[in-house]
Amino acid sequence: MIDAEIIAIGSELLSAQRVDTNSLYLADQLNALGIEVRRKLVVGDDRTLLTVAVQQALHNQGSGNAFTKAAGLLILTGGLGPTEDDVTRDAVAAALGRPLLFHQEISDEIEERFRRRSRKMAEINKRQAYVIEGAEVLPNNAGTAPGLWVDAEGTIVILLPGPPKEMRPMFEAECLPRLKRRMPEVVIRTRFYRVTGMTESDLDALISPVYKPYANPVTTILASAGDIQIHLRARCATEAETEGLLAEVGSPIEELLGPRLYSRNGDPLEAVIGGMLCGEQATLCVAESCTGGMVAGRITSVPGSSEYFLGGFLAYSDAIKTSLLGVDAQLIAQQTAVSAEVACAMADGALARTGASYAISITGEAGPESATGAPVGTIYVGIAAQGQATEATRFVMPGDRDRVRGFATNAALDMLRQRLLGSAR
Numbered sequence: 001m002i003d004a005e006i007i008a009i010g011s012e013l014l015s016a017q018r019v020d021t022n023s024l025y026l027a028d029q030l031n032a033l034g035i036e037v038r039r040k041l042v043v044g045d046d047r048t049l050l051t052v053a054v055q056q057a058l059h060n061q062g063s064g065n066a067f068t069k070a071a072g073l074l075i076l077t078g079g080l081g082p083t084e085d086d087v088t089r090d091a092v093a094a095a096l097g098r099p100l101l102f103h104q105e106i107s108d109e110i111e112e113r114f115r116r117r118s119r120k121m122a123e124i125n126k127r128q129a130y131v132i133e134g135a136e137v138l139p140n141n142a143g144t145a146p147g148l149w150v151d152a153e154g155t156i157v158i159l160l161p162g163p164p165k166e167m168r169p170m171f172e173a174e175c176l177p178r179l180k181r182r183m184p185e186v187v188i189r190t191r192f193y194r195v196t197g198m199t200e201s202d203l204d205a206l207i208s209p210v211y212k213p214y215a216n217p218v219t220t221i222l223a224s225a226g227d228i229q230i231h232l233r234a235r236c237a238t239e240a241e242t243e244g245l246l247a248e249v250g251s252p253i254e255e256l257l258g259p260r261l262y263s264r265n266g267d268p269l270e271a272v273i274g275g276m277l278c279g280e281q282a283t284l285c286v287a288e289s290c291t292g293g294m295v296a297g298r299i300t301s302v303p304g305s306s307e308y309f310l311g312g313f314l315a316y317s318d319a320i321k322t323s324l325l326g327v328d329a330q331l332i333a334q335q336t337a338v339s340a341e342v343a344c345a346m347a348d349g350a351l352a353r354t355g356a357s358y359a360i361s362i363t364g365e366a367g368p369e370s371a372t373g374a375p376v377g378t379i380y381v382g383i384a385a386q387g388q389a390t391e392a393t394r395f396v397m398p399g400d401r402d403r404v405r406g407f408a409t410n411a412a413l414d415m416l417r418q419r420l421l422g423s424a425r
Helices: 022-032 047-058 088-096 104-116 123-129 164-182 200-211 239-260 269-280 294-300 318-325 329-335 340-354 401-424
Strands: 003-009 036-043 073-077 100-102 130-132 136-138 147-152 155-160 187-195 218-224 227-236 261-263 284-288 309-314 358-364 378-385 391-396
Touching (some): 022 164, 036 047, 047 073, 088 147, 123 130, 130 147, 136 164, 155 164, 200 218, 200 227, 227 239, 261 269, 269 401, 284 294, 294 401, 318 329, 318 340, 329 340, 340 358, 340 378, 391 401
Parallel strands (some): 003 073, 284 309, 284 358
Antiparallel strands (some): 100 130, 147 155, 187 227, 378 391
C-alpha cells in the first residue's frame, strides 16, 4: 500500500484570503485509487523551507516507534510560474540533488502560445523551460507552466501548476493514467457516522474499546456544536475485504451508540429528518426566537424540502410572539419568554396557524447578556404534533452566542427526530 503527501506552495495560502482547494481535490482523487494521503502541508514561497519539506517526504525519518517511512508519492502544487517567488522547481531539484536543464522546445512552445495571443513573451518566462534532470514533462494545455513527473529514490514526485483550471486537467489527463498503471490494487472505503445527544469525551469512552485495537480501519472523531462525526476508513486489497473489516468494527459501534446514531452515510440531521417526514407524508413548521431562523435555514438547505416544510415564524420580540403566534401576553409576563410554557405556546400557535403535522419552537438566552434573568445558555425547545400533547425540554448550552445557537438548533432537530422515531414504532 502506498502513502502520499501533498505540498501546496504559495505564501498567499498562508493568509486568510486564499484557501488551498487543490489538496482537497487531490486527496479525493488519490483515495479513489486506494492511495492514502498521510500528510498535507502548506509552504510559503521560501526555497529553503520547501527544500527541507521535500527532503523530509523523500527520506525515512526518526527511529523506533517514531520512525516514519518515506512517502511513496509526493505531489506539489503551485510555484511553477516565471517569477522569482516561484521556487518549486529549484527546491525539488535541490532536494533530489539533480540539476535543472534548459529545454529549448519548451521555451519555443511557450513563446508560440504568447504569439497566438498577439503578445511577446517576456524573457523571464524562459524559467518555465527548465526541467529537473530525468523528469518527464507533463504538458499544460491551459497555461504556460508545464508539470513534471520524477521517479526519485523510490518515490514518485509530481509537480503541478497551482491554478485549479490548469492543475485539474493536467492531473486527470497525465497523472491518473500513469498512477493507475503503477499503483497496486487497493480499495479504500469509509463509514461516516453522525451522532447527537452526547459529548465527544463520553462518545470516545464508549466506543474506544472497539476501535483502538485496529490500525486498519483508521478511526477519526470530529465534534461540532451538538453534532459528532465518526469516520472509519479501511484499506484492503478487495471490496469484500474492505467492507468486511468496516462491518467488523462498525457494527459493534452502531450497537453501542443506539438511537444516538442518526446517520450511517454522513447525511446531516436535517436531511435525515426530511426523509422521515417524507416517509410519514408529514409536514413541519417552526417558530424561532433566539435562533433567528437557523432551524428553518437548515431544514430548507435540503433539496426537496418544500415537500414537507410549510414555513415558519421568526418571533424575536415578545410582542411578535403574541401577535403572530397568539402567545398570551400575561403568560409571558408571568413565566418570561424563556420558559417551557412559552415554548409550548409558540409551538401550539405555529401548528394552529399552518396546519402542519409537527411544529418546533425555540426560545432562550443566547447571550452575551440575559434579558429575562435566565442564565445565558438556557434554551427551551417545544414540540407540538397533531393529536399529541405538546412538550418542552430545557437545555443549558455551553459556549458563546454562536455555539449556544448552534447547540440549540441541533437539539431542536434531534427532538423532532426522536418524536418521529417514536411515532414510527
